[in-house]
Amino acid sequence: MTETTTTRSDPPDTSGTPLLQASQVTMRFGGLVAVDSVDFDVHPGEIMGLIGPNGAGKTTFFNCLTGLYRPTSGQVMFNGAILPPKPRKVVQAGVARTFQNIRLFANMTALENVMVGRYCRTSSGPLTSILRGPKFRREERQTRERAEELLDFVGLSKVSDNLARNLPYGDQRRLEIARALATDPKLLLLDEPTAGMNPQETRQAERLIFKIRDQGLAVITIEHDMRFIFNLCDRVLCLVQGRPLVLGTPEQVQSDPRVIEAYIGTGAEAEEDTAEQDKEGPDA
Numbered sequence: 001m002t003e004t005t006t007t008r009s010d011p012p013d014t015s016g017t018p019l020l021q022a023s024q025v026t027m028r029f030g031g032l033v034a035v036d037s038v039d040f041d042v043h044p045g046e047i048m049g050l051i052g053p054n055g056a057g058k059t060t061f062f063n064c065l066t067g068l069y070r071p072t073s074g075q076v077m078f079n080g081a082i083l084p085p086k087p088r089k090v091v092q093a094g095v096a097r098t099f100q101n102i103r104l105f106a107n108m109t110a111l112e113n114v115m116v117g118r119y120c121r122t123s124s125g126p127l128t129s130i131l132r133g134p135k136f137r138r139e140e141r142q143t144r145e146r147a148e149e150l151l152d153f154v155g156l157s158k159v160s161d162n163l164a165r166n167l168p169y170g171d172q173r174r175l176e177i178a179r180a181l182a183t184d185p186k187l188l189l190l191d192e193p194t195a196g197m198n199p200q201e202t203r204q205a206e207r208l209i210f211k212i213r214d215q216g217l218a219v220i221t222i223e224h225d226m227r228f229i230f231n232l233c234d235r236v237l238c239l240v241q242g243r244p245l246v247l248g249t250p251e252q253v254q255s256d257p258r259v260i261e262a263y264i265g266t267g268a269e270a271e272e273d274t275a276e277q278d279k280e281g282p283d284a
């Protein structure tokens with residue numbers, strides 16, 4: 001196994017064909033353009049960050065990259081082929097994701113949750129499964145072994161038999177990542193992986209993502225915690241009102257006055273909204 005690097009490494013080689021390439025991706029909801037002509041790419045071993053104020057279109061863009069939405073226009077290529085428009089096929093192609101709100105099977109154990117992720121790679125048909133034939137039993141054993149390895153990888157071996165709903169919040173987030181990894185992805189998308197975490201859990205999440213990168217996976221992450229994003233990512237794209245504002249290294253993005261303005265501007269608007277609500281009273 002490769003030695004784990006727990007810091008940003010030298011930038012990965014981006015001279016080859018990107019693993020994922022989004023070209024002019026646009027997503028409209030009626031009259032609202034949630035994502036507007038976005039170009040974006042990610043290479044194997046690269047960690048990309050997606051930032052932007054609330055409502056900038058980050059999750060909608062993620063949904064376009066994972067087959068949940070078919071873009072209104074534009075194209076997403078993954079591993080040399082057009083991304084299939086169905087989430088299940090996207091997973092089989094090698095793209096896995098986690099969601100902003102945790103979506104575990106609450107009444108299943110940690111181990112069972114990870115095993116579920118693995119089933120997209122098994123091939124036993126309904127009959128073999130019902131009869132519990134040799135092929136089924138072999139696949140079931142391999143699935144369990146791989147799930148145990150992944151729980152160990154994310155640091156959850158000790159709680160493998162605990163129900164997901166009884167795990168602390170940070171562990172539930174790591175479990176979601178283990179389940180996503182069980183699908184054998186080449187690209188992992190994380191939607192606000194540290195939301196609600198304390199600083200210690202956030203640092204743990206950072207280390208885990210570096211470990212995943214060190215296995216050769218590409219990672220794209222949405223996050224509002226700028227320290228996390230700028231520590232972690234090789235490149236960062238800032239979206240504002242669905243449009244790409246800046247794409248560059250963390251150093252370039254964090255010092256770009258347009259990015260600072262986009263965030264401060266949103267803060268000022270939020271204050272205006274609060275002042276307006278105060279004038280109208282709580283029942284308005």
Ligand SMILES: Nc1ncnc2c1ncn2[C@@H]1O[C@H](COP(=O)(O)OP(=O)(O)OP(=O)(O)O)[C@@H](O)[C@H]1O
Binds near residue numbers: 032034053054057059
């Ligand atoms: N299914 C939908 N139907 C209609 N409008 C939508 C839909 N999904 C998102 N939107 C709108 O698209 C815009 C972008 O939303 P999106 O959730 O992608 O932003 P975001 O950057 O992820 O925000 P946040 O940081 O708050 O999660 C918003 O104006 C939102 O209201």
